[in-house]
Amino acid sequence: MFFSIIIPLYNRPQEIKELLESLTHQTYKQFEVLVIEDGSVNDAKDIVTGFMHQLDLHYYVKTNEGQGFTRNFGFERAKGDYFIIFDSDILVPENYLEVVNHRLTTDYLDAYGGPDDAHPSFTPMQKAISYSMTSPFTTGGIRGNKKGIGQFHPRSFNMGVSRQVWQKVGGFIITRLGEDIEYSIRIHTADFKIGLIPEAKVYHKRRTSYQQFYKQLHFFGRSRINIYKFFPSELKAVHFFPAVFTLGLLFTVIANLLRWRIAVLGNLILIIFTVLIFFHSWYKNKSLKVAFLSIGAAFIQLTAYGLGFMQDYWKRVVLKKS
Incomplete structure (x- = not known):
């Protein structure tokens, strides 16, 4: 299976450098990466082009529309059988695509989501925020686990959809304010099979201060x-x-x-x-x-x-x- 990894980017050049570096270590090699600069003032062109010799990498620049419509821009240009959406503030374990490919070839899902965690290299503040967002004592405890409440709704920091989903359901119809959950609900409504892949974990940096976390x-x-x-x-x-x-x-x-x-x-x-x-x-x-x-x-x-x-x-x- 050939994957298209789609990454919207807005004024976060250092984050995309770390994400692309993690993708160079994937054990499964059948994938391309599309980085879409969403009207950034502080762009990452020099950083992204530095990875062109290591990855099947495509870099686009467009006017600012928000992450939802920027992912649609990527869908329209992706070549893969399956589209994977990442936020720019994650690190991807080296076996991530191998895990996803194994699940899709043994028990197929039309769309999936995976959990997030803190990487050992994260700061204490990032680890604390990651804990809060995944703790059973906060509402974060209902995300990315097998005991979630109601239908499972993949989140866009770690989400995959098949080309067939995109062709039938289309892309995002809102660009912010819960666009990923709205998209997941429409995929459910169209009777596609959605599930959690617990082993398809990413390391999510989230925010680096209480003030940024509050705003988010x-x-x-x-x-x-x-x-x-x-x-x-x-x-x-x-x-x-x-x-x-x-x-x-x-x-x-x-x-x-x-x-x-x-x-x-x-x-x-x-x-x-x-x-x-x-x-x-x-x-x-x-x-x-x-x-x-x-x-x-x-x-x-x-x-x-x-x-x-x-x-x-x-x-x-x-x-x-x-």
């Missing part, structure tokens, strides 16, 4: 409402959890300031949550520093998502603004 998760919270506007039935009770957590945290702070007795219960819940995050992260990462940073990452993940979710729920669902 606030955006994710808003994205969930955007998906709801397309598919109302896809809004599940679990998606309200970060908003409930955020309101509970705010209520507990107020209750402490006003010295209400119920503050004791709120404090106890927060202490238990904090302890669980700390010891589970310590067990997973074998680092006290990462465990401490994971506490902040978990609180930021839930509150940022919750605030973004409530903001757009109020504006777009209650007030019915576009």
Whole structure:
């Protein structure tokens, strides 16, 4: 099977260098790489062309449209039997394509997704953010595992679709705010077979500071409402959890300031949550520093998502603004 790896890129030259370097070590060699510069000011032309002799690599420059429509640009130019979508901030294990090819030739999937993890070389902050996004104690725990809630929806940091899917379903119809989940739902609706390949893991850098992480998760919270506007039935009770957590945290702070007795219960819940995050992260990462940073990452993940979710729920669902 021949794969086309499609990577949208926007002002991240150093990230694409590390990603392309990881692709040069793939044990399965039947693939091409399409890097699409989406209107970047700080482009990666010199870096990308430096890998032309090591990879079957194609570099395109286009006006800025966002990651969804930039992937469509890649679909239209890809030669492969199967399209693989990566974000630019990942590293790919050397056996990734071998694992995917084995699964597709033994138990075929029309579309798949894979999990993400932190690489040993990542900073403690990156490891803490990665932990939060995959922890069973946050909503990240329902992503990229066999025990997810409802239909499995591949995410665009690590996602593959067959050429047949693209020919029948088309590409992305929104370019941001949950475009990958919306695309996955349409693939499901078209009766294609979608599944998780647990072994097709990538190392996802995500963000390097709490501030960047907050902005990203606030955006994710808003994205969930955007998906709801397309598919109302896809809004599940679990998606309200970060908003409930955020309101509970705010209520507990107020209750402490006003010295209400119920503050004791709120404090106890927060202490238990904090302890669980700390010891589970310590067990997973074998680092006290990462465990401490994971506490902040978990609180930021839930509150940022919750605030973004409530903001757009109020504006777009209650007030019915576009």
